[in-house]
Amino acid sequence: MTTQTDIQGTAPPHSEIEAILRGRHGDPFRQLGMHRVGEDGPLVVNVFAPDATEVTVTDTKGGEIARLELIDREGFFHGRVGRDAPFAYRLKYRNHSGHEWSGADPYSFGPVLGEMDEHLLAEGRHEELYRRLGAHPMVHGGVEGTAFAVWAPNARRVSVVGHFNAWDGRRHAMRRRGATGVWEIFVPGIGQGEIYKFEILGAYGQVQPLKADPVGFAAEVPPAQASVVHGLPRHEWTDDGWIAARGGDMTTKPVSVYEVHLASWRRTLENGMLDYGEIARQLIDYVTEMGFTHVEFLPVTEHPFSGSWGYQPVGMFAPTSRFGSPEDFAGLVDSLHGAGIGVIVDWVPAHFPTDAHGLGQFDGTALYEHADPRQGFHKDWNTLIYNFGRAEVANFLRASATYWLKEFHVDALRVDAVASMLYLDYSRNDGEWIPNRYGGRENLDAIEFLKRTNQVARDYAPGALTIAEESTAWPGVSRPVDEGGLGFDFKWNMGWMNDTLRYMAEDPINRKYHHDKMTFGLHYAFSENFILPISHDEVVHGKGSMLGKMPGDDWQRFANLRAYYGFMWGHPGKKLLFMGSEFGQGREWNHDQSLDWHLLDDARHEGVRALVRDLNALYRDLPALHQRDCRPDGFRWIEGGDAEGSVFSFLRMGEDGTPPVAVISNMTPVVRERFRLGLPQAGSWQERLNSDAAVYGGSGVTNEGGIEADESQPMHGLPASAEIDLPPLATVFLTPA
The missing domain is CATH 2.60.40.1180 (Golgi alpha-mannosidase II)
Known part of the structure; x- marks a missing residue:
């Protein structure tokens, strides 16, 4: 073993060492790890290990090669290795108490991302970017560990931090990949289940609040906020037959959707939430009995605030950990398919929350959002708006759509709040919005994003659908892109819902004055491929339950509700009903409580449930009720x-x-x-x-x-x-x- 005593002329400049020690170095791979000094100089190894008093370079079998010298008391070690050619090595550490540990040097590994990845990421055309960005357990250079990659183009320095490095952003500062703005590092010795975040030295020199991984595949259970090393979901799928058979012209097939909020559909007696596995067992039996063709889950993307019901997501690639692992969610989808039930998930590209660990000001700049609040902030929801005109942001969102459809076998994405994306003046007064380049109110970037997303979804997940929640008269929402439309398969018929519910709220003696509210929808019923939605939005925020909207005494309220459901199932258009509405829950939906299943002991509530069950059976059995729903x-x-x-x-x-x-x-x-x-x-x-x-x-x-x-x-x-x-x-x- 060589002991280092002469480091003059081989150690990095003091300014470089100081930048590493202060967490200000933007290219740590230039100094840390093994390097040759000059063209023909000696091989040296530089290590930053602030919790060590001794660092020794060993071969891969543990044989000692060189003991490095501590040249800065804050933990910077340097020394020659006494060999002519670079070689694979490990590091052995010792601290002041005599404790020893060893591991591979993260700065000894080359890049994981390839040139084609760089090219596609730079152009915003990496439709499966989740295969490269995020945290991927792997074997690299014969060593087990995790490759991390994140897009932060304006950052001065990006580090991955976690328990494995005492949350010290100086220890695993990442390598910048040229003009792509992507940073990456392979960290040996850590794998599945490790928690982590990114520490980012922002564009203006401030350290950002620790950020969750935008492409993280799993997260801690909220209110904890860290990402969890997981990798792509590993599930042995059994639904090949389902996937092969789905698709075709769904406008001619029965589609009756049961909309579910996973946290409040059913709970245990202790009011605890069910996990994905228990949800699968109970939900399949119930949906099968009721005859619904599909379930639709309120957003399962990870979200910090339960009260948002998932509509303010932070983890666009992570099923919420509240109910289990990504594999558990995959098992839920697989089980539903095995029972002949399609799966729709709500997907939210319209906005994202301002939580400090999220995407806002990610690298110290308005990266995912617009800098100008007239373009980048939703007053209604206190959320940020994606910059759809930025190629990398649009690519990030499209890849999220691809991920859910391809990797989790989801059958359809219901895209939330499309109207807020289409109009620059959505919910804004004069002077609060910026016109497009033609002086209009249409968000041209969002329009192109939606079109491209719908096209990519078909390419990467044949037979899968996209559904728009769009509340205006925007033309051609469900028309193919090559015919001038936005390319969705279906659109929620919000006008029908609003009109008919206003009619039903009238006392029957006054309904003759509001007759057109029930008939007006037929003037435009075939302008789009419509779904008739009685969704969660109709039973919250003081709107009462479906039963509560009905006038009259108890007998009339139940009769009104049954009559309305009959009208709805007879009316052209596919059907959607929010959980609890199928048995006439009396109170308004509360996301923190289970549905009132005890009401089924009351014959009136059980009667409503039996009616919905029989309506579904009739709708499926009689082709006249579904074959020409959209014609x-x-x-x-x-x-x-x-x-x-x-x-x-x-x-x-x-x-x-x-x-x-x-x-x-x-x-x-x-x-x-x-x-x-x-x-x-x-x-x-x-x-x-x-x-x-x-x-x-x-x-x-x-x-x-x-x-x-x-x-x-x-x-x-x-x-x-x-x-x-x-x-x-x-x-x-x-x-x-």
């Missing part, structure tokens, strides 16, 4: 203008040869005996479902004896007509017998 030839009014009677009657039609379905809704508490309506063919008809049936808690006014339509009295422009007993506050479905 005008799938709908015809029988009588849409009966305002005085507050009765709505229409036909639903499927493909040629498919029996039609007549849907009649009486929105008054008056029984209409021998009510005559036109029908498309003579002969026997049968009542397939009646929301007033006793089994649902109704009064039992039904047409069990059968219905005969004849051609002697054509009516409503149809060749035949029949008389039925129309029950009070009810919806009836008829089909040819």
Whole structure:
């Protein structure tokens, strides 16, 4: 072993050492690790180890080669190694108490990112950038450890910190990869489960609050905020058949969605949250019984504040750790697929929170967001807005979409708050927004981002869907991009929801004055591929529950709700219902409590649940109710203008040869005996479902004896007509017998 005594002329300049000691060095790989001094000089090793009093260079088997000299008492070691050619080595440390430990030198490893990664990242075209950025356990140079990479182009220095280095940002300062703005380092000896953050010396010389990994795959359970080394999810998928069979023209298939907030769907008796595995076991049984085709989860992306329900995410690549690991979430999706249930997740690219450990001012500049609050801040939600015009930011978000669809086999992304993305003046007064380059209010960058995201989603996850929550009359939301649209598969019909709920809130005696609220939606029902949403937003913030919106005494409230659900399931458009609404929960939804499952002991609530179950079965079984949900030839009014009677009657039609379905809704508490309506063919008809049936808690006014339509009295422009007993506050479905 060589002992170092002569370091004159081989040690780094004092200014370089001082910069490392002060955490101000922007290129530590230039000094730390093994280097040759000059072109033909000796090989030296420089090490920063502030908790060591001795550092020795060893070979990979532990044989001592050179003892380094402490040339700065804060822990900078330097020395020659006495060999002519570079070699693989390890470091052995000893502290003042005599404790010894050893490990590979993080500054002895070359880059992990390749030139193609650099090229794609710089251009914003790395659609699977999560395979390179983030924390990836791996074997590098024959050594186990974790490769870290993060985008922070304006930073002066970026370090990865954690328990493994006493949260000291000087110890694992990263290598900058040229013009890409990406920093990387391979840290030997740490792996799955290690917690970490990034310490960033910002553009203006200030150390930023410690930042969670933007591309982290797992995180600590909130309120803790660190990222967790995890790597890509490792799950042995069993849903090949499901993935191969999904897709096609979903506008012609039944889509009935059960929207779920995982933390409050069900809880244990101790009011504890279920984990992903228990959710899978209970939810599959329930959704299967109820006949929903899909579940939609409120955002599962990691979020610090539970009260945001996930809509203020920090971890765009991390399933929330509240319910388990990424593999546990993958298992939930796999199990649902195995039961024939599709999975939709809410995805939030419209905004992000200002939490100090998040993306805001990430490298000391407005990196992910706009610097100008007129472009970069949502007053409504106190959140920041992504700079969609920056290629790297758009790429980051597209890669997140790809990640959920490809790596977790999610069947659809429901994109939140699309309207806030499309309009520069969204929820802003004059002078509070900046027009686009043409002087308009359209956010051209966001438009291009949405189009490209929808295209990339199809390329990377064939058969997967995208769904827009878009509340304005923006044209072509669900039209293909090559036809001038935004490229979504479906759009939530917010107008229908608002109009019909306002109608239902009216006392039945006044409904004749608001008849158009139920019929107006048919003027535009086929302008988009619509989903009819009764979502979480309708049962919070003082809006009350669905049952609570209904007027009248208890009997009328339940009857109104059943009649409304019947109208909804008969109406053109796919269906979505938020949890608890399917059994008429009485109180407003509280995200901190379980649903009131005990209400199912009450026959009235169980009746509502049974109705929704049977509506789903009818919707799936009768092609006329779903095949032409998004086409005008799938709908015809029988009588849409009966305002005085507050009765709505229409036909639903499927493909040629498919029996039609007549849907009649009486929105008054008056029984209409021998009510005559036109029908498309003579002969026997049968009542397939009646929301007033006793089994649902109704009064039992039904047409069990059968219905005969004849051609002697054509009516409503149809060749035949029949008389039925129309029950009070009810919806009836008829089909040819």
